[in-house]
């Protein structure tokens with residue numbers, strides 16, 4: 199009820215253990231705390247809080263407009279209701295290396311299991327768009343050293359994302375990744391790789407856990423879990439999948455409602471009240487005090 203019983207420390211250890219297992223973790227991006235509960239219920243390994251989704255949720259583009267305190271406050275609403283480890287997209291760290299350090303502490307306090315910082319300049323943009331620019335390698339290394347040093351729980355995962363593939367080419371991106379590991383990154387997120395061979399080259403070159411960003415409508419092919427596992431990747435990320443699915447359904451539904459003047463035709467596509475109540479744990483609230491709470495549903499709801 200109300201919140202998960204799992205502590206942040208337990209979730210961080212859980213993520214570390216899963217990463218050490220060598221198997222591929224499947225990590226969808228949650229679109230709100232309720233969907234994070236569904237990600238847990240359907241058996242995924244962890245959940246992701248995407249910068250693109252957090253911004254879109256506020257009706258904003260993903261260009262670094264959100265602030266670290268804003269996303270930390272939102273993140274806490276997710277971590278409170280799921281026992282799954284959650285990894286957050288901390289963009290560029292929201293400023294100078296000192297800001298990246300503060301961001302790490304805010305995300306630790308929000309109960310997250312880890313974050314990733316990227317090497318783009320501010321203002322950043324989606325990693326799958328053209329026209330990106332990256333900071334000097336040493337500048338990003340400073341960002342990472344500050345972040346690693348600020349961490350109070352050594353199990354909090356510090357992942358470095360490099361956007362350099364599209365800007366400087368694959369070899370430079372690999373060199374950066376190695377430098378970022380030396381600066382304290384526990385894992386690497388190579389952004390916008392072009393094909394399976396590039397994913398394989400990255401795996402050969404870097405020893406730490408690797409994340410494969412399987413975002414839709416981007417520059418990377420949508421490699422299946424079996425392929426990513428064979429390539430030796432540790433995390434398959436589906437960052438914006440739920441938002442895209444939900445918004446597709448919402449838009450279709452609105453058009454149908456406007457055209458038909460009733461939602462009758464939409465009922466088979468809806469999550470029924472009973473499933474929503476199950477996810478929210480209404481029965482536990484009823485058991486807490488049945489004299490106050492009685493949420494028995496009529497059959498068929």
Ligand SMILES: C[C@](O)(C(=O)O)[C@H](CC(=O)O)C(=O)O
Pocket residue numbers: 227248249250251260287323324325326411413414416437438
């Ligand atoms: C992973 C990502 O950083 C995100 O914010 O979810 C985005 C995803 C997207 O815009 O498709 C990115 O790849 O830059």
Ligand SMILES: [Mg+2]
Pocket residue numbers: 248249250260287289
């Ligand atoms: Mg992002």
